[in-house]
Amino acid sequence: MNRVDSDKYRERLHRVLDYIDTNLERKLTLDQLSGIAAFLKYHFQRQFTKLFGISPHTYIxxxxxxxxxxxxxxxxxxxxxxxxxxCGYESPEPFTRAFRKSVGRSPSAFRQAPRWDSWNSQQKLLSAVNGRQMKSEPGQKQVDIVEFENTKIAVLTHRGDPKLTGNGLRNAATGNP
Incomplete structure (x- = not known):
């Protein structure tokens, strides 16, 4: 396959990624996704897996x-x-089984005490796809350097329980310590 064809395939498969990312709550079938990519179902599944290193089902x-x-x-x-x-499940039971099988904890247990270290190791699959989305030979981009007046900015750092981030923002906005 030449480079032009390869870029067209990549572009078609990226349309599928965009569609998946914006429609996770819907039922997503290989027929739908292959139609978006304008491939036959079997060819779509092979090309997706070849380009991204995981199957469409695993990505979803x-x-x-x-x-x-x-x-x-x-x-x-x-x-x-x-x-x-x-998240696209018809009821909580299959969701709970699948979440527990893949993440190692039930959704309720994860909610009570999220352990992101084990979760992050599982996310390597998505990182691999994201890393492969970039074109192998990016074109040169024009960079413009723009100078402007000094601008004050605000920075708010939160340390602690992620659930309390909203409280810190509210306190900063209202002036409460």
Whole structure:
């Protein structure tokens, strides 16, 4: 395959990644995704796996788990059932089984005490895909250096429980220590 064809394939498969990332709550089938890429289903699955190093099914599953983990840890007011539906599952039972099998803990246990160290090691699959999304030979880009007047900026650092980040922002906005 020549470089032009390779770039076209990559572009078509990137459209699929964009579609997956914005439609995780929906049922995503190989027929749909192959249609977006304008490939036959078998060819699409082979090309996706060849380019990104994981199957479309694995990519979708891990994107859903990533979304679920963040919702569980930072949106504690949302029920697990709602999170399961938001991540493309029809009910909480299959979501709980799949989450436990892949992450090693139930969604409720993860919510109570998120252990990101074990989670981050599982996220290597998504990192591998993200690393392969970049074109192998990026073109030269024009860089403009713009000078402007000094501008004051604010920085707020939060240390501690991630669940309390919102409290720190509210306190800073209202002037409370």
């Amino acid at each position: 599953r891990w994107c859903r788990f990533k979304r679920a983990a963040h919702l569980l840890a930072f949106r504690t007011e949302r029920p697990v059932t709602e999170i399961a539906l938001n």
